[in-house]
Amino acid sequence: MSNDFSSLRFGVATASLGMNPIHDISKKFEALQKAGFKYVEVGFGAYMxxxxxxxxxLPPSTCPPxxxxxxxxxxxxxxxxxALYAKAEDFKKLVAKYGMTCLVLQPLNQFDGWPEGSKRAEWVRRKAEKWLPLCSKLGVEQLQVGSNDYAEANAPDEKTAEDMHWLAELGAKQNPPVKIAYESWCFSKRVSDWEHTWKIVQLGNHPNLGLCIDTAHPPLAPAYGWDPTTGKGWTDKQYASFLEPRRSPR
Known part of the structure; x- marks a missing residue:
């Protein structure tokens, strides 16, 4: 059986093209165009x-530091x-100028898993209520959400799944709708491997919620023997056990 990749849309995240201020967004788009890419994932910070x-x-942000x-x-x-909403159409034109489409906005950070009733839990939902309309205005299909890496975000999986269900419902209500892609971050204190992320997606049980596998993170998850805080780990045996099930997925 041969694999057909013709329907897959390959792109690059702007964050992968350097974070130095001299590399402004137009230079990144130009580089992607020259390399033949048609799709791009834009970081919120780059858009801001x-x-x-x-x-x-524009006034400075009043967000707590x-x-x-x-x-x-x-x-x-x-x-x-x-201003972010008003400039969305101009930004879409800028992306189109370089022959590309913006598929993803990322990342909605530190959203999931805050304890029920905490100030941060309430605040992140108000933040999401601003983000999702922006995603829709930018015409992106997906919002990428990384697993919370704050130690204080220690709610059980059921609460995290509830958070993601709520976010997926909010995304579905946008016009056009915005899909929610939940990914594991290897340095998360609680949800650091993709299997755990998938469990939460299943618990979230919403057709607008799916799994994102960021290939930079799964190999460095503590569950597989790596310590992302020190850059050390992995015996040969652990490395082999990580690779084997991925060579022949079921």
């Missing part, structure tokens, strides 16, 4: 940076969110 370059008088990710605004920062 581009909007600020277009609108330099310890909760901030990539200069994202607080849910209450109406002026910034209004």
């Amino acid at each position: 940076e581009w909007v600020r370059s277009e609108l330099p008088n 310890e909760w901030s990710e990539a200069d994202e605004p607080d849910p209450s920062d109406d002026a910034i969110w209004k």
Whole structure:
């Protein structure tokens, strides 16, 4: 049996093309175009940076510093969110100028697993209610959500699955709808391997929720013998046990 990959859409994440400020988003799009790519995954921070370059008088984010990710605004920062929404069409035109389509916005960080009733649990849902309309306005098909790597996000799997179900329902209500892709981060304190992520996706039980396997993370998960905090691990036996079931998946 031969494998047919003709229907797969291959792209590159802007975050994979360097994080130095001299590599602005247009240079990254130009490089992808020259390499023949038609699809791109855009980081929220890259979009935020581009909007600020277009609108330099935007106010700073009021997001609590310890909760901030990539200069994202607080849910209450109406002026910034209004600008992010308003510039979405111009950004889509910029992507199209380089012959590409933006498939994914990433990552909605530190969303899942906060204890029921905590301030952070309430805050991240308000944040998501700003993110999902932005995804829809940008025309992206998927929002990538990495497993929470904060130690305080220690709710049981059932609560995490409830969070992801809620997010998937919110994505489904957008026009056009936005799929939720849940991925494991190897440095997560609680959900660090893809099998655990898949369990939560199944518990979440929503047609708009699916699994994302970020190939940079599964091999470095502690469950397979690696310590991403030290960069050490893996005996030959552990390495072989990691590879074997992936050579002949069922």
